[in-house]
Amino acid sequence: MFRILEAQAPAKQNATATIDTLCGRLQSATLLEDRRAAILGLRSFAKQWPASVASGGLRNLIRCLSKDLEDVDTTKNTLETLLMLFNPDESSPEASDDIALWLADEFTQRQENITVLLDLLESYDFYSRLYSLQLISAISTARPERTQECVGTSPVGVSRLVAILDDKREAVRSEGLLLLVSLTRSSPELQKVVAYENAFDRVFGIIDAEGSLTNGGIPVQDCLSLLANLLRLNISNQNLFRESGWMKKLTSLLSDVLKAHGSSDGVPQWARPQQDKNVWGLLAVIRLFLIRGSIGTQANQRSCWQNGLLVQVLEIAFHSVMDLNIRAEALVTAADLIRGNAQLQEAFAQLDVPSPNPQPPTTQVNGHTNATVSPRDNVISALLEVALVTSSLQTFDVRLACCECIKAYMQGHNPIRLFFLRRAIEGHTSEETEPDNILTILIQNSVSHSGDPYRLWIAAVLLFHLLHEDFEAKSTAMQVTEGDAEDGEEVVTCIQALAGNLISAEQNMEDERVSIAYLTILCSWLYEDHDAVNDFLSEGSIIQSMVQFVTQSNQSRTLASGLCAILLGIVYEFSTKDSPVPRDTIHQILTTRLGRERYIDQITRLREHPVIRDFEVLPQDLTSSPSGGLPEVYFDKTFVEFIKDNFSRMVRAIDRAPGLEVPVVANGIQKGISRELVDSLKAQVDDRNQSVQKLESDVLTLERKLGQEQADHRKAQDSAATELTRIRNVNEAMQRHHEEDMQKTRKESRDVQQDLKHQHEVEIRQLRDELQKLKADGEASLDRLRHRDDAEIKDLKSTIARLRAELEKSSREHVQDLQTAHEDYTTKSSDLERRLQRAEDRYVDTDSRASRLQEEVESKEAARRLVQTELDDLLMVLGDLEDKRSKDKKRLRALGEPTSDGEDDAEEDTGEEDEEEAKEAVEPDP
Numbered sequence: 001m002f003r004i005l006e007a008q009a010p011a012k013q014n015a016t017a018t019i020d021t022l023c024g025r026l027q028s029a030t031l032l033e034d035r036r037a038a039i040l041g042l043r044s045f046a047k048q049w050p051a052s053v054a055s056g057g058l059r060n061l062i063r064c065l066s067k068d069l070e071d072v073d074t075t076k077n078t079l080e081t082l083l084m085l086f087n088p089d090e091s092s093p094e095a096s097d098d099i100a101l102w103l104a105d106e107f108t109q110r111q112e113n114i115t116v117l118l119d120l121l122e123s124y125d126f127y128s129r130l131y132s133l134q135l136i137s138a139i140s141t142a143r144p145e146r147t148q149e150c151v152g153t154s155p156v157g158v159s160r161l162v163a164i165l166d167d168k169r170e171a172v173r174s175e176g177l178l179l180l181v182s183l184t185r186s187s188p189e190l191q192k193v194v195a196y197e198n199a200f201d202r203v204f205g206i207i208d209a210e211g212s213l214t215n216g217g218i219p220v221q222d223c224l225s226l227l228a229n230l231l232r233l234n235i236s237n238q239n240l241f242r243e244s245g246w247m248k249k250l251t252s253l254l255s256d257v258l259k260a261h262g263s264s265d266g267v268p269q270w271a272r273p274q275q276d277k278n279v280w281g282l283l284a285v286i287r288l289f290l291i292r293g294s295i296g297t298q299a300n301q302r303s304c305w306q307n308g309l310l311v312q313v314l315e316i317a318f319h320s321v322m323d324l325n326i327r328a329e330a331l332v333t334a335a336d337l338i339r340g341n342a343q344l345q346e347a348f349a350q351l352d353v354p355s356p357n358p359q360p361p362t363t364q365v366n367g368h369t370n371a372t373v374s375p376r377d378n379v380i381s382a383l384l385e386v387a388l389v390t391s392s393l394q395t396f397d398v399r400l401a402c403c404e405c406i407k408a409y410m411q412g413h414n415p416i417r418l419f420f421l422r423r424a425i426e427g428h429t430s431e432e433t434e435p436d437n438i439l440t441i442l443i444q445n446s447v448s449h450s451g452d453p454y455r456l457w458i459a460a461v462l463l464f465h466l467l468h469e470d471f472e473a474k475s476t477a478m479q480v481t482e483g484d485a486e487d488g489e490e491v492v493t494c495i496q497a498l499a500g501n502l503i504s505a506e507q508n509m510e511d512e513r514v515s516i517a518y519l520t521i522l523c524s525w526l527y528e529d530h531d532a533v534n535d536f537l538s539e540g541s542i543i544q545s546m547v548q549f550v551t552q553s554n555q556s557r558t559l560a561s562g563l564c565a566i567l568l569g570i571v572y573e574f575s576t577k578d579s580p581v582p583r584d585t586i587h588q589i590l591t592t593r594l595g596r597e598r599y600i601d602q603i604t605r606l607r608e609h610p611v612i613r614d615f616e617v618l619p620q621d622l623t624s625s626p627s628g629g630l631p632e633v634y635f636d637k638t639f640v641e642f643i644k645d646n647f648s649r650m651v652r653a654i655d656r657a658p659g660l661e662v663p664v665v666a667n668g669i670q671k672g673i674s675r676e677l678v679d680s681l682k683a684q685v686d687d688r689n690q691s692v693q694k695l696e697s698d699v700l701t702l703e704r705k706l707g708q709e710q711a712d713h714r715k716a717q718d719s720a721a722t723e724l725t726r727i728r729n730v731n732e733a734m735q736r737h738h739e740e741d742m743q744k745t746r747k748e749s750r751d752v753q754q755d756l757k758h759q760h761e762v763e764i765r766q767l768r769d770e771l772q773k774l775k776a777d778g779e780a781s782l783d784r785l786r787h788r789d790d791a792e793i794k795d796l797k798s799t800i801a802r803l804r805a806e807l808e809k810s811s812r813e814h815v816q817d818l819q820t821a822h823e824d825y826t827t828k829s830s831d832l833e834r835r836l837q838r839a840e841d842r843y844v845d846t847d848s849r850a851s852r853l854q855e856e857v858e859s860k861e862a863a864r865r866l867v868q869t870e871l872d873d874l875l876m877v878l879g880d881l882e883d884k885r886s887k888d889k890k891r892l893r894a895l896g897e898p899t900s901d902g903e904d905d906a907e908e909d910t911g912e913e914d915e916e917e918a919k920e921a922v923e924p925d926p
Contacts, residue, residue, distance in 0.1 A: 016052055019045050023056035026064070032071060035064055039077045046084035051094040054085050058106055066116045072125050079120075079131035086138040104142035114139075114150040114157070121160040126169060133164065133175040140182050148187045158190070162197040165206060170219070173206070177222045184229040191230050195237040200246055203227055213253050213278040214260040214267055221274075224281035231288045235296050238289055242300060247307040253282060254312040261321050276323045279316070283329045286313070290336035301341050310337045310344075311351065317401075318353040318382060324398055328621075331383075331401030335408035345413050352376040356386050380409070384436040388459060391452040396622045396631055403458045407465050414470065421466045421473055425480055438462050439480065442521070443494070445501045445514075453511040453630070460517030461636045468524045468638065474532060477525075495535045496542075498522060503545045512560050513634060519563035520639050526570050527646075528664045530579075533571055537580040543571070547594050550602055559634060562606025565599055566643070569653040576661050583658040590654055599654050607647050615640045 019042065026038035039061070046053050061078050068074040085103055088095045107113045120132040140147040151157045161183075164176030180199075184191045203223045210216040210223075230237050241247075257279055260267050267275060286309065289300035304310055316322055317330035338344040355375040377385070386395070387402035410417045428439040438459040445456065467473050482497050483489035492500070502518035526532045536542065546564050553561030572586045579586075590599060606612060611634050618624065618632070625631040635643075656662075 015045060015049050019049060019052045020056055023053075023060065026057055026060045032068060032074065035068065036071075036074045036077065039064065039074065039081060043077060043081040043084065046081050047089045048092045049094055050085045050088040050092065050099050051096070053081070054099060054103060058082075058085070058103065062107070062113055062116070065120070066112075069116075069119065072123075072128065075120065076125075076127045076131065079127070079135060082135055083131060083138065086135070086142075100138070100142045104139045104147070107139050108143050108146040108150055111150055111153060114147070115154055118151070118154055118157045118160055121164060126172065129164070129167070129172045130175055133172070133179050137175070137179045137182060140179070144182070144186070148183055148190055151183060152187070152190050152193065158193045159197055162194055162199055162202065165199070165202040174219055174222065177206070177219065177226060181222060181225045181229060184226065188234055191234050192236055195230050195234075195240055199226070199230065200241060200244065204246070204249055207253070212256050213282060214257055214275050215271060216278055217274055220278050221281055224278065224285055227285050228281070228288060231285065233288075233291070233294075235294070238296050238300060242289075242303045247303045247309060250282065250286060251307050251309045251312050254279075254309070254316060258312070258315055258319065261319065266321075272323070276326050279322075279326050280329055283313070283316075283326075283333045287333050287336050290333075290339075292336075292339070298341060301337055301344055304337055305344055305347070310334060310348070313337065314351065314353050314379060318356065320354070320356075324395060328397035328401040331398065331405050335401070335405040339408035340412050342413050345409055345416060348409055349378070349380055349416075351379045353379045353382050356382055356390070380406070381436070387462075388436040388438070388441060388455055391455060393622075393625075393630070396454065396625075399454065399458060400621065400633070403461055406462060410465060414472070417466050417470060417473060418476065421476055424466075425476070428480065439494070442518075443482065443497045443501070445504070453513040453517075454633075457513050457517045460521050461639075464520050464524050464636065464639060467521070468642070471529065474525060474529055478532065478535060493535050493538075495522070495525065495532060496539050499536060499539065499542050503542065506545075506549050506560070511630075512557055513630075515557075515560040516563060516634055519560065519567055520636065523563065523567050523570055524639070524642065526567070526574065527642075528574060530574055530576055530664060533574045534576070534579050536571060537575065537586075540581055543568070543581060543586065543589060547589060550594060551598065553602075558605055558609060559611065562602050562609070565594075565602035566606070566650050568594070569599070569603070569650040573649070573653040573656070573662055574664065577659075583661070587654075587658040596654055600651055603647070603650055607643070611635065612640060612643060 022038050022041040022045075026035055026042070029035045029038060042053050042057050042061070061082060064078050065075065068078070082103075086100055088099070107117075114136070117132045117136050120128045123129065136147070136151075151161070161176060161180060165173060165180075167173045167176065180194060184194055203226055206223050207213070207216060207220050210220050213220065231241060257275070286304070289304070290297055313330050313334050317327050317334060319327070322330075338348045353376060355377045383402040383406050387399045387406070390399060410420060424437055424439050427434045427437040428443070434440060441456055441459040442463060463477075467477060477494055480494040482492045482494075484491075498518050498521055502515060502522070505514045505518065522536070526536055546568055550561050550564050550568070553564075568590060572583065572590060575581070575583045575586055577583055590596075611618070611632070615635065615637070620633050620637075622631050624633060
């Protein structure tokens with residue numbers, strides 16, 4: 001019986017066939033119930049068979065979203081099926097990462113597919129909103145750029161997404177928040193659109209609703225992530241945030257944290273980890289406004305200062321209850337708030353902060369204690385105290401952050417740097433001991449007593465930033481000395497003291513960070529400073545000790561030995577011929593005792609060491625420390641840049657000739673010059689001096705000659721004066737005779753003039769008479785000419801009248817001739833036109849006949865070519881037959897069969913006649 005029933009049962013279907021059937025039903029179904037049943041069936045297979053369901057039913061499922069938008073249940077089932085396709089079971093045989101990419105491509109290739117999901121956000125149904133957001137998030141995870149483009153292209157897409165933040169249901173709101181974080185991570189245009197949809201107001205509303213930074217959970221953290229995405233490197237959104245007054249909100253959030261810690265209940269211990277994350281996130285958001293080199297940083301710094309944000313950040317940094325990581329981040333944020341802004345740097349030094357080491361409250365006279373009020377210190381003093389006095393390893397990040405804050409306070413502000421340095425010098429030279437004085441720490445070298453190398457290292461970093469590329473600061477620091485000469489003590493300069501401490505640290509094999517700290521200062525101080533180099537070389541044994549350290553260094557102190565080699569290169573590069581140890585001697589020591597190869601090898605190994613090479617990517621905080629050891633922090637960022645920038649110059653320094661000094665420009669004055677040039681100039685000066693001496697002897701000789709010549713000249717002047725007196729007497733006598741002659745000559749001249757005047761008057765009268773006679777003759781001639789001209793004019797007028805009459809007569813006769821000729825011409829022209837028309841008609845007729853004849857000739861020529869082709873083919877066939885017949889005859893003769901020659905001839909004649917007839921048939925008719 002069971003066998004009969006099994007035989008009658010229908011055949012079992014596999015999953016693939018069932019999925020194909022359901023996909024076909026979904027595509028062809030017209031009723032809503034049928035489509036819903038097909039979707040439910042596909043949903044049951046989506047987890048285990050995602051590829052099969054997607055390949056057959058994805059487009060139909062997307063189509064159902066838009067077709068059945070009003071039906072909540074069908075939409076929910078469809079969205080659940082699509083979400084299952086994005087998240088299949090790991091045990092599924094079709095599970096693959098490529099499925100999500102293919103699904104995302106299918107959604108994003110057509111804008112309307114994303115638009116359908118965005119339209120579902122208009123519905124207030126919980127599942128429609130939630131599943132739509134999750135589906136868009138899944139698509140964005142697979143194809144983020146294309147999803148951002150589709151959402152941004154949709155007219156109301158961004159508005160609907162941002163409006164989700166107002167949803168009171170936490171699940172929907174959180175999902176929308178996460179989706180906005182994902183979409184705005186790398187799209188500046190989408191960031192701007194979201195920001196202008198009043199996103200800042202909504203985000204801060206969520207933060208307040210969740211309990212602010214103190215009591216807020218993961219949603220607050222997500223809100224801060226969204227703020228960071230909207231503000232990161234987006235100047236437009238930063239301006240909108242600042243101009244909308246939201247800086248005051250940041251200040252309020254930090255103030256609420258401080259109030260919560262200052263309340264009687266405080267913050268519960270279980271809430272502190274999440275609170276620290278929230279505060280850290282807010283500080284990170286603040287730092288986004290303070291990017292170095294950004295065009296809006298200065299305006300953002302001023303806005304933070306005006307809204308009291310810097311004060312709140314410092315309160316967080318020096319609040320003893322706050323986590324050390326938060327305090328370190330707050331100090332770094334404070335550094336960014338004042339860096340590069342002279343006005344804020346000056347105002348920063350006037351602030352007070354809670355004292356790092358608060359004292360217990362004191363009692364009054366009546367026995368009652370004062371109200372607990374935290375003592376406050378100046379911010380610079382507090383920073384120095386935390387950085388240089390605190391020695392706990394757990395506070396390392398806070399100490400580094402304090403150092404960073406002090407560097408930001410001094411950066412780019414030379415007056416502040418000089419004031420800070422002079423204040424440190426005054427504190428060091430005073431009788432009162434200051435534990436946070438950087439010069440005292442460096443010169444006294446109390447590392448062996450405290451066991452904290454970073455105390456000296458931080459002091460060295462601060463002094464390095466005070467002296468780096470500042471010649472005035474270097475000159476000021478060189479005035480610091482140790483020892484009193486009046487008491488018979490040896491006077492040691494600051495550079496010599498630092499060099500001595502360096503040698504002592506190397507000899508005692510102290511922590512390598514101590515040697516690096518001293519080498520950091522000396523390398524920067526001696527660079528491009530001849531006076532500092534000479535001060536360093538005034539103690540001759542220093543060079544020998546440095547060379548010994550480099551030659552005897554081991555692998556564990558690669559950094560210190562490499563810096564020693566760089567320091568030797570700097571000393572040689574900027575030494576002079578007049579240095580306490582001349583350049584020639586230093587060069588000889590470097591090339592013979594150290595060796596060029598070892599020198600270059602030590603510097604190259606330092607440059608290629610991971611601490612230098614990978615400085616930008618290695619963590620420079622407490623996380624870099626091995627278990628139970630000190631942090632792997634050896635260098636300051638600026639000093640690493642100094643090493644990298646001058647690496648090639650230090651390598652080439654040993655190859656520079658000792659006679660060539662390097663010129664240095666300090667405060668606009670060039671120092672140092674080539675010794676060869678100096679020697680050549682001295683030789684030129686000696687030559688000039690010899691020339692001057694020779695010229696002076698020549699001048700003496702010329703002066704003696706001049707005296708002799710002047711005596712001869714005076715003698716000649718005396719004789720000349722005597723001769724001049726004689727000549728003057730002779731001249732006076734000649735003048736008297738000359739006057740008598742002149743009077744006689746004047747008298748004769750007057751007589752001659754009177755005679756000439758009389759003769760001239762006679763000649764004038766004669767000329768007047770002749771002129772009157774000529775005038776009378778001219779008038780008579782003029783009358784005769786006038787009469788003759790009148791007669792000629794009258795004759796010409798009569799001639800003109802006669803010619804005019806003849807001309808009119810000839811004109812009339814000529815007109816008649818022209819009319820006759822015109823009539824003849826008109827008659828001939830008409831005749832010629834008629835003849836021309838007949839000729840044209842005959843030409844057209846002839847042309848048409850010629851065309852017809854040409855066509856007939858072409859057709860007959862084509863027929864002749866066709867016949868000729870056929871004839872050629874026949875002739876070829878006949879030739880083949882003749883050849884074959886000849887071969888057959890030869891074979892027959894060879895076999896002994898008789899053949900008839902007459903038949904052959906007749907056949908040949910017949911063949912020739914056929915050929916002639918064919919040719920005649922082909923030739924055209926004449």
